[in-house]
Amino acid sequence: MTQARERRGALARWAGAALAAFTAALALPQAAHAADEPEADGVVIVGVPGLAWSDLDPQATPNLWDLAGTGASAAMSVRTIGSWTCPEAGWISLGAGERAGGVAARDAQCSAQSQLRPPVDTGSGWTVEDWDAFVDVNSALNYGARLGSLADALAEAALAQETAAAEAEADGEPAPEPNPGSCVAGIGDGAALAAADTEGRITYWAPGLDSLAAAMDACDVVIVDPGVVIGDTADNAPDTTTDYDQLGEDDTEVGTDATSAEPDPGEIAPEADPVRDAAVAGADTAIGQVRAALPDSWRLIVAGISDASAPGSLHPVLYSGPGVEPGDLTSRTTGRDGYVQLTDLTATALAVVGADIPATVAGAPVTVLADPGRTAAEAVDRGADLTAASAANADVSPNFYWTLSFVGVAVMLLAAHLVAGPDRFRRTARTVCIAFSAVPVAGVAAGIPPWWRADHPKLAFWGLIIAGVAVLTLAASLPWTRSGIRPVLVVAGTAAALIAVDQVSGATWPLHTPMGYTAQAGARYTGLGNYAFSVFAAAVILLVCFIPWRGRTRVWGPIALGVCAVVIVGAPMLGRDMGGTLTLVAAGILCCLKLWGKRLSIGAVLAAGGIAVAVFAVGGILDYLRPEEDQTHLGRFVGSVLDGTATQILIRKASAAWGTVGESMTWITLAALVAAVLIWRKRAPVRTDAVAAAVVGLTAVALIGGLVNDSGMSVPGFTAALGFGLLAVAVGPRHDTPAAPATEPAASAPAAT
Template sequence: MTRRWLLLTAMAAVAFFAANLALSWLLARPAHQPMEQPGPTIVVAMPTLTWDDVSPEYTPTLWSMAQQGAVGNVITRSIAPHSCSQAAWMTMSAGARATWGYPPGQTGSDGIVDPCPYAPRPQQSGAGAVFPRWPAWRQQSMARAIKADIGSMATMLNTRGQCVAAAGPMAAYGAADRSGRVARYWPSAQQADLEACPVTLVDLESTSDLALRQLLNRAPLDATIVVTGLADDKTPERLRTVIVSGPGVPQGMLRSPITRQQGLIQGTDLTGLLVQRVVKDPADVLLEGRQPFVQPETDADASIEHVYGVSKALEKEHQLVAPFFYTYVVVVLIALAVGLLLLRTRGPTGRRWFALLGAWCGAVPVSTFLIGIPPWWNAPSPGIALVGGILGIAVVLAAAALLGPWRTWVAGPAVFLASVTALTIALDVTHSSRLQLISIMGLQPVYGGRYFGMGNVASAMYASTMLFAAALLAGRWVQRGHPRLAALTVAAIGFAAIVVDGHPSWGADAGGPIAMLPALAYLALNAGGIKVTWQRIVVVGGIGLLVVGGLGYLDSLRPPQYRTHIGTFVAGFLESGQTTALQRNVMLNWQMLTSQWVNLFVPVLLVLTMYALMRPTSRVGRPLARVTERVTLLGHGLAAITICWLIGFATNDSGTAIPPSGMLVIAPLVILVAAWQGRSAPKDVLRRQAARRPAETAARQDAPAGSR
């Protein structure tokens, strides 16, 4: 039996690695290249500029730059969801997310944008300008949980002999040094001398292509030109256009070590580009800004199409998040009511109804990722294509679950859907592909702070489905009388899952392994028939901290530009005792929990789930107990999932999203197990049981009457 287990494990590992290699081959791209700046660098802000505004007919200057240089989208969000020009320029001046005053919140469903706060204009001082209150602003900025040393970019350049000039009052916020002084200043772009300083920041205050052409006609021939949208201002939040062109800029798509996505950079990476003029590695001197690179691409139209598609996809899917899920919940509740009615009046029909509903609902979450494979945003009606595609893929997966060879096992369809979900997310994060980035349940990069790796929603789905599948597969070895192999099954699946989730180059997740390891240990101990004690719980918790801490420490040893947020936190803590990231996690989780009244039900949901599992004879626990009795280890699997939710809820920056996200996929799978008709044990176990029954019956018949 051990040989059989080894063979099955080896086959699963080979299949996973083969899928990884095939995907790596399909996604292979040329190595990225650095950008050189042989002459001055001119950064031109055209606030609110998006790729919708760029075309060969209406913006020929921008289009020509895009055809010759590197293109991308810039994430303008800083601390607030909505970005204003003064905060965006201050972010550039700090190389870290900065804010100003009381910025407007996220645009509501009505599309009305609150006004940006008033920003004082600089005072002219000789050939330059000064902000008299800058030292006070800097002190406030450094006192925040998320620190930003405003003025550090200009100070670094100025002290190395490269002054920073500004044209326009908003650009002065980016060109000011730590004292608030701007080396050269002109109130408007028309007055600017583009050769006065090696770096010039220009605020055009419009998206006029004519104004841009008139400005660039005065630029030196060897200048590196950066044109970007930079801020949202009076328009709803979007990814903004960024184009870099010049003699030292390769053709292709911009890429950042922070985002690890083709054609996507942060506003702080523009600081990295400017600081690169005087510092070999901007990561050595900037808190967040990194040196952007170019992913070479010979087809300029393909590059523009890619970055435009990502921008359009993120805009459309964000608009549909709330309507989609509200409608989905209502439809599911109606379907549940219909199912209960059918169950009362026509038992078998009601059971089949619940099996179909469970399979379809269990397939919807992973379908929100898989729909990112085809370019649905290019359809005539992108919203219909997105929603229709999600529902259609879910139908296909549900059919595969119910009709595949695994259908003969009572838990087979549910394990199939759980495995597809976990493997899809695993393959996506190991390749930094776009599925999670643009999913309706994905990273939401316009509003979030993560652009690759394992987001909280994906982490909840990944861990939940992994534990679900591990428990039910291990249960088959328990039924065969091999608890040791059952425990090894959990350990093998769990080890692979933690490596994918916690590896700095893949999932780059700290909270995930912390939550998964105790849950896996609990499940493995029960699968192996070993008693769970407090001593063992403490040991497992210690191992979990060592694993995550070890991964973080190894990540901190890498160069700063290649570290993830885990390595950056560990490095900061070891070097200077910084706990800013930890404080931010606690603050964000509390804000998310209290931001909407419905979020307060998350702890209640956790308590009810734990109560139902701990008290199976109670009114709340009886329905669940009837399901867990059907499949070996299902009860322990659900308990492990609940442990994972509880720890994830407490340790992640947006942990409030973890329990409901996990339940969104696990609840339908439990319904599917409850409704599906099939074998409760493997064939070989049933054959042995059938062979024993005649012998046991004969033995009872031959026994003396007094011994019966």
């Protein structure tokens, strides 16, 4: 009994130390942000739906080209509701500072949402017609968009100024100089949607640019709709029929619309589209008018505010004015140089004029990463490359997922044959299981080289996948690595190390691979995506179970490895994955208990869940206590719990998870379940603590991860893709050939008589 108490006490001390180490890692400060930009007297935002980097040309668009060279720029995700964003949704999202949808039907050519109506003149001002319809539609979408947040934030700033002046006057002190321009003015029909307040009212509106000077006199934030949508003609449009929402968030096929300013001599230049060229010229002329009227103390933002048709894409943002140097733009919401989101423009406008950014605005002010020597051509090439990378990644992703899933169905059944079938073909089955488990690992590594710049990006991508699988399979088949559990340690160790190194070095690879995330989706740019998390968690579970621990390392080895893995997944400066943190802590505890020969009672399961929730809560609270500009979505989720909006987030994530049922990775999950049943019926139980612990750990990752992450069925799918085949290799084949029975000595023949 004394020894048992000592062991339990040691386990408790290790668990406490692990929790302390994790929370300490969560509390580490992030790198300091760049200094705040100087304030300007005001800002003009010109939105040009459909504007692409390929539209910028020194001869055809001199104003846009000059802005690219004299200001800062970025590729912007305009993703709102659905896989492409039409103009109406883009304008209304700019005013809300959150993803919002339009009222008109969203067809593939955005024809309905491009026909915007002017606001109604009430005699005492302007109001958006049928504003209540916009509010009702977005209430149903459950993204928490508060339409008109931009205008309301400026109105609150004006009210705060009046209150401060009244208090100063009452105290007999000099009143601060009032700013009568704390409002939003709109020029053009689309701008009316962005300039409206929460009641649909607009402080100042005019139909054309001849009123720009009056708008700037009235308000210090002016939004301009030049009245053009830069799209292709119907014959040249990339898609007119497919509703990409029916394919799911990760199945959006996107065509590359960005090329370098100067095409290679060997390339065939695309056929000119007179409709698009005329729209681009009109937008550039309007931007020239704005620049001519803009005071020196004002800033200018020109942005491709939305797509013009399906499929979606990244669009340019050009930022200029006092205090803005040439270079890249970034924001806290992306954490990536050269990338911003549509909602960041809302926060930037408020920051420029010194207004508080309300919690309803999801974006963050952009930061300029100065590069004084950068030219317009370099800026355009940079934006075009980022856009091409995102488009190429979205283009190869559906084929990657479906290939992985369909091949995985066969491999899951082959793994069952390896473990519980006859001896025939077992060596082939073992090799195939190892090779297939290497596919998601190769998918992570594929983001290292710039494969999207190849003449044939799809071929380059699949070439990298095949090469990665071949190298890793060969590494696991060498004379000193092919026996026993060594192939499992090679593949799982490579997967865990590769993802860990990527996270520690800044998570630069997943942005350009299907195993990570696409920039145009706008949901995540840094940290650990759900697909990579599934692979990482499965690899860690296998390492914990099958590393040949000896002596005391059998206890502290798995704990140390697990703590390091949880820090990589959950720390704000690393993985930033709140669902993954919850999943890995619970799965890791259950796995270790089984590895140490403990019985998994209901109490043990509840305790594991409680510890996981405690780690999640402590990490979230510590993140929430940091400055708002440093918080990750873990801390912001704690804020949403406090302000009562967490329910909307959870419902939206649950809806997204449910929407993955029936998608590509569902089939490999079902195949793994069928294969597990076959193994259980033919060869159960496999009585070793390591195998039992691996089964418990992988099952927990798949089940909990699928429930708490919005990727749903993809989590168990990718967990099975790496873990199931390797677990079958670790268990090994069942030998059906019985040993030859001992032979009895032959009886002596009777002597002949």
